Amino acid sequence: MKNFLLTENPISAEEVIQKVARREAGAVTVFIGTVRELTNGKRTLYLEYEAYKPMAEKMLEKIGEEVKEKWPEAEAAITHRTGKLDISDTAVVIAVSSPHRKTAYEANEYAIERIKEIVPIWKKEFWEDGSKWIGDQRETAAYPDGRPPEGMLDQ
Amino acid sequence: MKNFLLTENPISAEEVIQKVARREAGAVTVFIGTVRELTNGKRTLYLEYEAYKPMAEKMLEKIGEEVKEKWPEAEAAITHRTGKLDISDTAVVIAVSSPHRKTAYEANEYAIERIKEIVPIWKKEFWEDGSKWIGDQRETAAYPDGRPPEGMLDQ
Amino acid sequence: MIKVLLFAAVREFIGKDMIEMEGGSQTVLQLREQLEKDYPEAPFSHAMAAVNESFVPDDYEIKPGDTVAFIPPVSGG
């Protein structure tokens, strides 16, 4: 049972949660990223996620290692879906367990931020009036310095 | 299907998550409070949660209203278990959905902090060497001013 | 008549989860002081009062038929 993986099938949050369950845990935080219908008033019909699968799983594992380094008491699991997703479908589930809740919240939020930085997965939005690859989730210019964001290269 | 409730039965995280699912949501955060085995090196055998049930459900609803006031785009659901719980059992599940993830994290963490302040539920710890009512979760003196914490009285 | 509900450590000290008593014209503080006299070992001083399922301050005036609850420091979650 891998803690960091991509799948083309619907994700069960419960299954991801079970991967981090343990007797030392007092808190489990879960993030579920779902496909929302409206973004700035624009209606999404559906999405497609494309991934560079082996590298994406490697980067998810790297995020797990970063979490362990920053919060040694935390344990993480991440599953990201690829392919066509409809409104309300789950795109990603992040589960983090920890003896203490503060750590579980912080590590979880860290993980989603890192996914949006270093994991080679791309979202294509299909709207009523066309489609577009989304490449600017963080609403900053793409690699403005011509260099990868901090932490991308420190393998 | 009530969004804020107490139960004596095992809690399904999935069920609580479903209560906040909606087409406008892009993020759902979930907090699962579980019974951990060790606290400061002391081994817990099991716990018992006692509640003033009607008031506890009212206070959970109040927390839901506070969340709505602070984060109008957020939707919350909380289920808390009572009775005897074993190690790794789920004591509470908080689910918050929102169009944006930042809100979902913040509102979720707010809800667990408020539960520890205003919801009449009490935990009795059973250790190898005895038992004790826990009344000081926040590690501050109990009502040090002889007054309820801020926000307790503003019904 | 009023009902007084007891929970957690207070309930265990007293051995009852409910007391019915004459009353309905005192403040919460007066009720608290009377209970502290009747049950000197129970930790009432640490408990917040609620009337009819809402927290109230100590100067709240209890009416006949009210349900008063003493809420020890909570520890849910």
Place this chain on the structure above:
Amino acid sequence: MIKVLLFAAVREFIGKDMIEMEGGSQTVLQLREQLEKDYPEAPFSHAMAAVNESFVPDDYEIKPGDTVAFIPPVSGG
């Protein structure tokens, strides 16, 4: 020989998800410049390079047999 993997907008502009080409003695920057000449409409300049599934800087030297991927700004999550 090296393999060049293409994704998302770059893949769609070029119409292929993989190019096999002679190579293995240039830097990532040199490869990038060559591809920009061959496919002027594809947004290579916005893409980060990865070699054998690890991000690399533009001065990284590609070896024969390497798999180079151009990673447009990511948008998972």
